[in-house]
Amino acid sequence: MIRIALALLILSCNVFALPEHSPVPGGIAVIAIGINEPVTFNGRPVMTQRTEDDVYAIIGLPLSIKPGEHELIVGKRHIAFTVLAHEYETQSLTIKNRRQVNPLAQDLTRIANERKEMDQAFLYFDRESAADTDFQTPTVGPQSSSFGLRRILNGQPRNPHSGIDIAAPEGAPIVAPSAGKVVATGDYFFNGNTVLIDHGQGLVTMYCHLSSIDVVKGDMLAAGDAVGKVGQTGRVTGPHLHWGVSLNNARVDPALFLQSE
Ligand SMILES: [Zn+2]
Incomplete structure (x- = not known):
């Protein structure tokens, strides 16, 4: 009983x-x-x-x-x-393309414009929208890097890891974790081919380093719809999906949405 x-x-x-x-x-x-x-x-x-x-x-x-x-x-x-307090571990990585760790002066305008595009998506809030928080994993593979790690790139401190890395092979399908609207796509300096999906009420997910993008801005997606393919574009050490989740403009651990899986 x-x-x-x-x-x-x-x-x-x-x-x-x-x-x-x-x-x-x-x-x-x-x-x-x-x-x-x-x-x-x-x-x-x-x-x-x-x-x-x-x-x-x-x-x-x-x-x-x-x-x-x-x-x-x-x-x-x-x-x-x-x-509550929580200590995240430190991770040191070596990036072969040094320009991706120390961008040139000519890269800074592009980086700032991409930052603005992402911030706009993260800040958007529609209280009337239905937020679909029932997530499925966007691609299948071992988690190669967890959320929140303090990062040292080529010996220099950088922003902490703002998502999780899923080490799926190049070309593996990436799907929408729940219903949402594609609010930005692009080839970003650090993030490579990138898609941002707005799931409503300030919940936005981000997919980075794609080999190809299968959606365009404005597309309405259902859970499981194709977003793109895993790749190694942008600042990477190998093929993987970087999956980020933003909630009321705070980057949070995506694993917290996968508890029911
Ligand atoms: Zn990552």
Whole structure:
């Protein structure tokens, strides 16, 4: 009897497939808010999801956030929550193309324009949109690099790893993890061939280093639709998919969305 109850409980969790509550820098806070009112965190809108038992605010926590008490504004209410400390490991990599570690002056305008295009996608928020957080893995392969690693490239400190790397072979299919709209595609300086998908309410996923792109800006995708093929374009040490997830403009660990898989 207990086993049946447990199975039902697990099943009901899978139906809604909220991301995992992991209140650390680079993680996600999942907080019950009772009634569905507009939620903001640090002045910016935050995703809400209704399940059978409650309404939840789903807050992306940037890697730069300070551990300690933080505050959510829900309608006129203030809800405190605690961000726990988490240490990420350091990873040293050698990049053969040194220009991809120390870009030339002539590369900087291109890099800034690409940054602007990505930031625009990350900052977009439509409270009325339905956010599909029920993710499937976008490509099959071993995880070769985890989220949040502090990175040393050719002996120099660089931004921490903002996604996970899946070491699928060149040409392996990449699919949309859930329904969404293609909001940008391009051949970016660091990220190579790149696709950005908006899943609603500030949830955006990013696919980098593709050998080919199978979508165009504006395409509406269902879960499992083709996005492109795994490759090694941009700054890489071999073929893989770099998969990034942004939630309310915080880059968070994509693995937190794959708990029900
Ligand atoms: Zn990566």
